[in-house]
Amino acid sequence: PKATLRFKDLVPVLYQEGRYQGDPVTLGVGGFGRVELMTTLNHGxxxxVKxxxxxxxxxxxxxxxxxxxKKILKAIQCDFIVLHAAFKDTRYIYMVMEFCGGGEIWTKLKEGRxxxxxxxxCTACVVEAYAYLHKKSIMYRDLKPENLMLDVRxxxxxxxxxxxxxxVRGEKTYSFVGTPEYMAPEIIKNQGHDFAVDFWSLGILIYELLVGPPFSSSEPQKIYAKILDGVxxxxxxxxxxxxxxxxKLCPRPGQRLGNTKNGIKDVRHHWFSNMNWHKLRMAQLDAPTVRLIRxxxxxxxxxxxxxDQTKTEEEFSGWDRDF
Known part of the structure; x- marks a missing residue:
């Protein structure tokens, strides 16, 4: 249970390559910080940990x-989402997540489509996560291969x-957020957006998994131009x-699969004709992705x-008082 995990009970997992090295295992690095592999003191x-x-x-x-x-973390109980617990000290916020030993989808894609x-x-798992989040009135807005992890199964x-x-359903927000290659046109044009942006990014994900990135450039403005061209x-x-x-996932928002009258049911009934959704939710299917896992x-x-040998400064403004 989430409540029983204490940060002081977590210790870094160390590399052992031939002889003992003693370096903590870093799973990922980004603009947000680092993700490290930890285990409980009893090695259970x-x-x-981000x-x-x-x-x-x-x-x-x-x-x-x-x-x-953090609020989402406390509220979510979904097998397709890995948030687990959160802690803080004077220097860092720590997000504790289930360890997905299969690695990032992004890493696997580098080896070929x-x-x-x-x-x-892969996409069916995302659809299940979307269904859960949207039912709770939560837009995800950052779908991309880097944010999809494989568990050992x-x-x-x-x-x-x-x-x-x-x-709230029927409302829109005007934030400019997301990863450029996956942004829906309405975000780029600042027209206001809603849950439809998640279905746009689902279409882009399917394309990238099967073909490669549909809109790419080293310059975000060129990416936005290509997205708005819509080809x-x-x-x-x-x-x-x-x-x-x-x-069907990538037209105008009102015509987007998943954003019309039948909602996410339309997505489930399209490309996934042979998918047993109940068995997927119960983790009773043999995942074809296991052959990607070393x-x-x-x-x-x-x-x-x-x-990372640096140590960040302490921060005492108090914004994380309730964290």
């Missing part, structure tokens, strides 16, 4: 996002809720069903990162 269970500098949060004006991420069976399974879990937001080129090897769901030490599916 592994966790991934450590974010409080100074950095204040400098980037992300206090509200971090507080909302997925076949359709694997893409269907090959099931896909959502991580990083920094851009998530509660929204998706479908290679000949793409199935008709895949082309169909992508095209066998070895628990951290073998993650890239190696250099250690």
């Amino acid at each position: 269970k592994y966790y991934a 450590r974010v500098s409080k100074k950095h949060i204040v400098a980037k004006r992300q206090e509200e996002h971090m507080l909302f991420e 997925f076949d359709e069976q694997i893409a269907v399974f 090959g099931y896909v879990k959502l991580v990083d809720f920094g851009f998530a937001r509660e929204l 998706l080129k479908y290679p000949p090897y793409l199935s008709e069903a895949a082309k169909s769901i992508i095209s 066998k070895g030490p628990c951290y073998i599916n993650f890239d190696r990162f250099p250690q």
Whole structure:
């Protein structure tokens, strides 16, 4: 249970490569901070712990996002989402998550595009997470391969809720948030957006899993221009069903699959015709993604990162009083 986990009971997992090295395992590094592999003192269970500098949060004006991420963490009980607990000290905020030993979908994609069976399974897991979040009036707004993790059985879990937001049905928000390649046109044009943006990003994810990024450039402005042009080129090897769901997830918001009268049911009944959704929810399916997972030490599916020897300054403004 979430309430029984205490931060002082967690210790870093250390690398052992031939001879003892003693370096803590870093699972990921980003603008937000670092994710490290931890275990309980009795070596019972592994966790991934995201450590974010409080100074950095204040400098980037992300206090509200971090507080909302904590709020979601406390409220969510979904097998396709990995948030577990949260702690703080004078320097850092710590988000404790289930450790997904299969690694990032992004890392697997670097080795080549997925076949359709694997893409269907990955996307179905995302659809389940979306269904749960949207029912709770939460938009995710940061779907991308880097935020999708594989557990050891090959099931896909959502991580990083920094851009998530509660929204009353029928209302819109005007925040400019997200990852450029995955932003819906209405966010770029500042027309106001709602849950429909999650379905746009689902279409972009399917395209990237099967083909590669549809809109890419080293300059965000060029990415935005390509998205607004709205031209998706479908290679000949793409199935008709895949082309169909992508095209139906990526038109104008009011016509987007998942955002019409039947909601997410329309998404489930489209490309996923052979999916047993009940068995997926109960984790009773054999995941085709297991063949993407390397066998070895628990951290073998993650890239190696250099250690961070710096220590951030303390932060006492009090924004995290209730964290």
